[in-house]
Amino acid sequence: MLNQRVIEVDGSTPLVSLPIVRFPPFNLRALLIEKDPVVWAHFLETYVVYFEYLASENNIESLDESTYDNLCIFVRSYLHESAEEKGKVLSLGMNKEVSQQSSLLRTWVFILVKKCGLLHFQIFGEHLWNLVRIYVEENPDSVRGLIDGSLVPQINTLKAQLNKIPQVQQRLKQLVENGKFTRVDLKSFECLLSARSLKPNKFADEFLTTNWLETLELWWAKGRGRHGKTASQLAIVSLLSASLNAIITITKEMGISNLDTLALYPLLGSLLIHENFIQHIPGLKQKLPYLNFTVPEKVSDQIITPxxxxxxxxxxxxxxxxxxxxxxxxxxxxxxxxxxxxxxxxxxxxxxxxxxxxxxxxxxxxxxxxxxxxxxxxxxxxxxxxxxxxxxxxxxxxxNKNLSWALKLMYEDDEDEPDDTYIDAEGAASSEKFTLSEESENSVGNTISEMDKIQGYLWGLLKEDKTLFERSKRGTKARKEMRKETNWADEQIEGWARILEKSPQRARILEDKFMFKGNVKSGKTSYVKNKTPQNENKSSLAQVNVPPSSQTTKTQRSRDEKRKAAKANHNRKRGHDKKLQRAGGL
Structure with a gap:
């Protein structure tokens, strides 16, 4: 009797399991290329075979959970390492087979990403920008389609494809603010926005948003920002890549309707009014009438110079x-x-x-x-x-203020103390002429005397409180009293204090001049006035007729007491001489 076997067909296929490991780092790859390039070439060949198998038919959907996780890790690590390799020299002598297998692997990875979509491999943020750095120069349309969601994947079509332009802008912001934005990033950004394509480029219009321009304005900071140069480069690429309608739309969204509102965005305004920028975008002045202004020509110096x-x-x-x-x-x-x-x-x-x-x-x-x-x-x-x-x-x-300053300079021309010794001596010698000199005193002398009083008053206040001469004291009770006493304006009072602060010599002169009580100097006591013979006779007669005062007597007694030894010695010698004279006479 024959055994009957029942074959059940349920249409299910077994899950695929592949030993996929993450892509090795830069240092390890460089070491493999230097030491054993054949081994590294076999590794690359194995990766190529895996991705070729996964990209064919729908094998990517037959992976088990562990293989799928390892595949996502490999794709993200490959994008990171390949992006970091940009601008670096992996090895001085690259093996031909290694170069060929590396190129094939880069192609198959991008094919698989386009087939499955960014969401399938969880590519966003940093990894999304790494994808741009690697593939945008050769495949600008596909990269733009992956970012803006216009490129529909072949699997997982039911999932919504989100616009990831804000993620790209956020990643660029992180790179710039952390100081990691390089010339490779700038080149990739330029290719992403302005690289020629077979279809109309709407990606640049969508990339030009209000938030993006405001971020660039913040970096530029009126030309004084730390990232000002990078901001200007990104702004130029963004505006030149966008269409005329996009620029007009964004200016309306930002509330720009005239030159005053345009001045609120100095980076954008400096570009819109620049002649070279206007030449690259024809019709800009017609669409934005407030840009049609004329700069007045500079008037020659011969006309304005008096x-x-x-x-x-x-x-x-x-x-x-x-x-x-x-x-x-x-x-x-x-x-x-x-x-x-x-x-x-x-x-x-x-x-x-x-x-x-x-x-x-x-x-x-x-x-x-x-x-x-x-x-x-x-x-x-x-x-x-x-x-x-x-x-x-x-x-x-x-x-009047200039006159007072000029007289002050004349009075203190040499910045030395005025020698009033001669003034006192002449005043004592010619007292009978005082009336005539007082009558013939000119206005300059009166001004100088008035200046002494004012300076003496101000000097006393300056020694008591320096803050009275500050600008903030204008309008106070003390300042009003100072103006009333001096008849000076606030500017004169404050300027007088500033001059003394800048010139210690003048301050020392005023200190010597007004340090005595009553602001009157006694003059130099070492001066001896020359007298005429007639004046000497008059003065000697006057001294004989005037009896000595009690004060003079006390002073003389005190001096005699101190020098009595010397005086007694002279008296003894004088007495001895008299005795000798008498003896000789006898």
């Missing part, structure tokens, strides 16, 4: 003799020939002369022909109406 009068230059030289003619003339040009404004500017900020001196030194270093051309613009031309027209607009307060 003529300088020689008398005005000499007038400044009388007050500031240390300034050169070039400095004085340039200062007058800055203030349209107004002498009062120029003098006030020097009093307020003496550093202005130093800046003009730097310009003069730079002019001296120019060639001879440039010197002659510059010298022609500094020629002093006499003019009758210039100073008169300028003086009409000078306030009276400014004139």
């Amino acid at each position: 003529d300088v009068k020689e008398e005005d230059v000499n007038q400044i030289g009388e007050i500031f003799p240390h300034l050169t003619t070039y400095q004085r003339s340039q200062l007058l040009k800055r203030y349209d020939g107004n002498v009062e404004l120029a003098i006030n500017a020097l009093f307020e900020n003496p550093n202005i002369a130093e800046t003009i001196m730097i310009e003069e030194n730079a002019l001296a270093q120019k060639p001879e022909d440039w010197k002659e051309a510059e010298a022609e613009t500094v020629v002093l031309k006499p003019r009758k109406e210039s100073s008169e027209r300028a003086m009409k607009h000078v306030p009276e307060e400014l004139k």
Whole structure:
């Protein structure tokens, strides 16, 4: 009796299991190529056979769970290592078979990724950008299709293909901010957006978003950002790769409708108004009317440069003799020939002369022909109406302030203590002429005396509290009292303190001058006045007629007490001499 066998056919196929390991790192690959390239070539050949098998028919769907996990790990590691290999030299002498197998493996990996899609191998973020670096130069359309979801995979078609452009932008942001963005990344970015393709390139239009441009503006930071150069390069590639309609749309989304709103985005604005950029995008000015503006031409220096009068230059030289003619003339040009404004500017900020001196030194270093051309613009031309027209607009307060500063400089020209010894001596010798001199005292003397009172008052306040002379004290009760006592403006009071701060010599002079009580100096006591014979007789008669005071007697007694030994010795000698004279007479 025959045994009957029942064959059951359920249509199921066994799962495929392959020993796939992750792709070796760069150092190990370089060592294998150097030491034993044949072994590495066999490894690559095995990888190629595996991927060729998986890409044929639907074998990729027959993998068991372990093999699928190992395959995903291998694909991601291969993308990472191959991207890192860009721009590096793996070996000086590459084996021909190794190069051939490496090229085949790169091709089969990309074929499998296109067939299954990015989601099947969990390729996103860093691995997605690695895919771009490896394949975008040779396959720009396929890479763009994988990123924007337009390339539909052959398996897992029911899964939604998401647009991964934001992931690419986020990865670029990480690379730039971490300082890892290289020239290879820039080249890959350029190929991704602007590489020519067989179909219309809509990827660049989709890549140009508001968030992307705002990120570039943040990096640029008005040209002073740390990543400003990278931001400008990425912005140029993004805008030049996009279409005209995309640029117009993005400007509307950003709320740009005129030059004022365009100024809120300096990087974008600097590119849109650039002539070379406009030439590469025809029709941009027609679509954006606010770009049709004209820049006024620069007016020549001969028109705007005022003529300088020689008398005005000499007038400044009388007050500031240390300034050169070039400095004085340039200062007058800055203030349209107004002498009062120029003098006030020097009093307020003496550093202005130093800046003009730097310009003069730079002019001296120019060639001879440039010197002659510059010298022609500094020629002093006499003019009758210039100073008169300028003086009409000078306030009276400014004139008075300049006069007080000038008198102060005259009084302290040498920055030394005024020697009042002679003044005291002459005052004592000619007391009968005091009335005449008082009547003939000029206005300059009154001004100097008034200046002494003001400076004495201010010096006392400065020694008590320096903060009273700060700008922040304007309007306070103390400042109002200072203005009332001195009749000075706030600028004069603060400038007086600044001059003392910058000139310790003047501060020392004022300290010596006003250190005594009552702000009156006693003069030098070592001076002896020369007297005429007539005055000597008068003074001797006066001394005989005037009886000695009790104070003088006490002083003389004290001196005699201290030197009584010496005085007694002289008395003994004098007595001895008298005895000898008497003995000789006898």
